Amino acid sequence: MNRASRTPAGGPAPAAAAAPAPRPFDPRRVRAEFPILARAVRGKPLVYLDNAATTQKPVAVLEALDGFYRAHNANIHRAVHTLSQEATLAFDAARETVRRFLNAADAREVIFTRGTTEGINLVAQAWGRANLRAGDEVLLTTMEHHSNIVPWQLVAAERGAVVRVVPIDDAGTLDLDAFHRLLGPRTRLVAVGHVSNALGTVNPVADLARAAHAAGALVLVDGAQAVAHARVDVRALDADFYAFSGHKVFGPTGIGALYGKRALLEAMPPWQGGGDMIRTVSFAGSTWADLPSKFEAGTPDVAGAVGLGAALAWFSALPFDAVAAHEADLLAHGTEVLSRVPGLRLVGTSPHKASVLSFTLDGVHPHDIGTLLDLEGVAVRTGHHCAQPVMERYGVPATARASLALYNLRDDLDALVAALAKVRALFPL
Numbered sequence: 428m429n430r431a432s433r434t435p436a437g438g439p440a441p442a443a444a445a446a447p448a449p450r451p452f453d454p455r456r457v458r459a460e461f462p463i464l465a466r467a468v469r470g471k472p473l474v475y476l477d478n479a480a481t482t483q484k485p486v487a488v489l490e491a492l493d494g495f496y497r498a499h500n501a502n503i504h505r506a507v508h509t510l511s512q513e514a515t516l517a518f519d520a521a522r523e524t525v526r527r528f529l530n531a532a533d534a535r536e537v538i539f540t541r542g543t544t545e546g547i548n549l550v551a552q553a554w555g556r557a558n559l560r561a562g563d564e565v566l567l568t569t570m571e572h573h574s575n576i577v578p579w580q581l582v583a584a585e586r587g588a589v590v591r592v593v594p595i596d597d598a599g600t601l602d603l604d605a606f607h608r609l610l611g612p613r614t615r616l617v618a619v620g621h622v623s624n625a626l627g628t629v630n631p632v633a634d635l636a637r638a639a640h641a642a643g644a645l646v647l648v649d650g651a652q653a654v655a656h657a658r659v660d661v662r663a664l665d666a667d668f669y670a671f672s673g674h675k676v677f678g679p680t681g682i683g684a685l686y687g688k689r690a691l692l693e694a695m696p697p698w699q700g701g702g703d704m705i706r707t708v709s710f711a712g713s714t715w716a717d718l719p720s721k722f723e724a725g726t727p728d729v730a731g732a733v734g735l736g737a738a739l740a741w742f743s744a745l746p747f748d749a750v751a752a753h754e755a756d757l758l759a760h761g762t763e764v765l766s767r768v769p770g771l772r773l774v775g776t777s778p779h780k781a782s783v784l785s786f787t788l789d790g791v792h793p794h795d796i797g798t799l800l801d802l803e804g805v806a807v808r809t810g811h812h813c814a815q816p817v818m819e820r821y822g823v824p825a826t827a828r829a830s831l832a833l834y835n836l837r838d839d840l841d842a843l844v845a846a847l848a849k850v851r852a853l854f855p856l
């Protein structure tokens with residue numbers, strides 16, 4: 428590696444990351460920017476309601492990926508030739524775009540990862556192995572995704588630490604009294620989802636962080652389901668770590684980011700070794716590169732980062748309040764029309780809720796619902812949604828889940844309900 432070719436990730440913002448100009452929000456026009464939404468499935472117009480699993484990609488992102496591979500593709504941080512310099516600049520510009528999107532103080536606090544799962548595992552392995560001691564506690568909630576449970580179980584088992592769980596009420600709202608009871612002098616970390624993928628519950632992350640810090644604990648936020656629906660400001664939340672996936676916010680799969688407060692990241696040992704994360708290597712021992720490289724061993728997903736930067740720039744250019752109002756209208760409309768389907772039970776009815784409509788239908792297995800809806804061109808997810816403790820809490824093996832994005836229309840929810848009427852006709856009560 429030629430370190431002389433590196434551009435400083437923490438330096439001034441590269442020109443490519445200039446602030447996007449605001450533009451009006453018309454859901455129909457925005458929808459037209461997503462080519463896949465114009466396709467048919469099984470002879471019917473596609474009704475895409477599986478956005479919590481992954482969002483579709485606008486032309487701006489498709490073109491950024493295509494343009495990178497056509498004109499600039501090279502490895503980064505490794506060579507003085509022009510393509511490598513251009514690729515490095517584009518990669519660093521993407522990091523700056525992520526920094527601005529999260530309102531992080533410094534681009535060195537943004538670590539590129541494969542996604543939320545890898546970001547959480549990074550913290551569990553790098554911070555957890557170095558800091559957790561026997562008897563220390565990691566506080567989770569019942570509504571966590573497996574990605575925010577299993578990494579803590581792994582490191583807790585290794586370090587003799589204990590995983591504790593804050594329960595939820597019947598609506599799917601976090602039990603705050605229980606949270607305050609469980610938060611104690613042994614709590615070293617609170618790891619909580621910003622928005623639940625199985626229930627849609629929005630957690631009061633800033634309040635939880637304030638209480639956790641007062642108790643001497645750190646806070647990791649799983650932002651996988653929040654980034655496409657909330658205005659995320661890691662400094663206002665006072666999150667110590669914030670993980671998200673690019674593919675859930677209109678970007679490519681295989682790329683995401685972990686935000687971490689600089690002092691914490693600097694104090695943490697690396698978790699993966701390899702190229703680019705070192706300062707020196709000898710058989711007597713190695714030393715580590717500065718942030719963010721210390722946590723980015725090996726060739727990163729350069730094109731993915733460029734695509735993520737394009738996605739966040741595209742999304743950030745929309746007027747957030749109008750998008751939020753549209754999504755709130757969709758959620759209210761969906762809740763109303765689904766409630767009229769005979770035998771349908773919504774799972775997750777917290778007053779603090781976003782973008783997710785999980786449900787069961789009496790007498791029909793969720794997988795059958797999914798298959799029959801697909802025949803109508805309607806894409807929903809069915810299963811446990813990688814949140815088995817949530818299923819256990821509600822006593823169901825699985826749910827069907829319609830999840831929303833800003834390009835959905837009331838028509839999509841009406842199409843879902845029309846398709847469910849056909850399912851109901853096949854399985855009368």
Ligand code: C6P
Nearest residue numbers: 479480542543544572574624651672813
């Ligand atoms: N949830 C869903 O259909 P990855 O796979 O790393 O991009 O994201 C993992 C993850 C972590 N936390 C939450 C709250 C999530 O919702 C997800 C991904 C998808 O709900 C796939 S299981």
